[in-house]
Amino acid sequence: MGLNLNDKKAVVAEVVAQVANAQTLVVAEYRGIEVGDLTVLRKKARESGVYLRVLKNTLARRAVAGTSFEVLSDAMTGPLIYSISEDAVAAAKVLNDFAKTNEKLVLKAGVYSGNVLDKAGVQALASIPSREELLAKLLGVMKAPVSGFAVALGALAKKREAEAA
Numbered sequence: 001m002g003l004n005l006n007d008k009k010a011v012v013a014e015v016v017a018q019v020a021n022a023q024t025l026v027v028a029e030y031r032g033i034e035v036g037d038l039t040v041l042r043k044k045a046r047e048s049g050v051y052l053r054v055l056k057n058t059l060a061r062r063a064v065a066g067t068s069f070e071v072l073s074d075a076m077t078g079p080l081i082y083s084i085s086e087d088a089v090a091a092a093k094v095l096n097d098f099a100k101t102n103e104k105l106v107l108k109a110g111v112y113s114g115n116v117l118d119k120a121g122v123q124a125l126a127s128i129p130s131r132e133e134l135l136a137k138l139l140g141v142m143k144a145p146v147s148g149f150a151v152a153l154g155a156l157a158k159k160r161e162a163e164a165a
Contacts, residue, residue, distance in 0.1 A: 008059060015063035018051045018084045024091040025069045026083040026110035026122055027076065030054065033104045041081075041098045041105075048130075050094050051084040068114040075109035075116075088112060089128045096126035 003011065019025065030038070045052035055063075057076040064070050085091035092110060099105045110117040112125055129137070 003056075011055065011059050012063045015053075015055065015060065015082075015084075019064055019067055019069055021086050022051075022069070022084045022091075023088045024083075024085050024110065024112045024125070025064070025072060026091045026095050026117075027072065027080045027108045028083070028095045028099065029078055029106040029108055030081045031079050031104065031106075033102060037102055037104075041094070044098065045083065045094045048090045048094050049085060049087060050090050052081065052094070054079075054081050069111045071114070071116050072109060072111045078108075080108065081105075087131055089125055089130050092117075092122045092126040093130060096123055 033041075042052055057078075057080060060076055060080075060082060061073050064072065081095075083091040083095050085094075092112075095105065095107060099107055107119045107122050109119070110122040110125065117125060
């Protein structure tokens with residue numbers, strides 16, 4: 001059964017709210033994917049903070065009209081799943097990682113910072129470490145000298161205790 005006008009307006013409003021804060025939008029064709037696999041994909045998307053939804057393309061075009069994502073309108077054909085995220089790489093990473101294990105999900109296109117990405121561009125964006133990964137690496141780099149200093153200070157304290165005894 002189709003959506004009535006109020007339901008369509010609600011869907012468009014929901015997507016407009018997601019697109020307003022988004023940096024990246026990626027679309028993929030999901031034809032033939034089993035329900036259980038889609039459930040796994042949705043769970044991974046939620047964990048990554050990605051808005052993932054199957055939408056009617058006409059409603060998606062209305063939602064992105066007047067935004068930097070409007071350039072993707074030409075690619076909005078066929079059965080598509082939309083991945084939208086505030087994190088620059090999360091939307092691409094979720095779909096790309098899932099596509100590696102399920103050949104029925106076909107990456108189609110994406111938009112990042114107003115630039116249209118083809119399948120290779122989406123894959124390249126997905127290969128960039130996420131913000132959390134980069135912060136963890138930075139913290140590790142910052143922590144290494146401090147922990148090394150603490151070890152050296154502990155060794156010096158033990159040495160002085162041994163000399164005093």
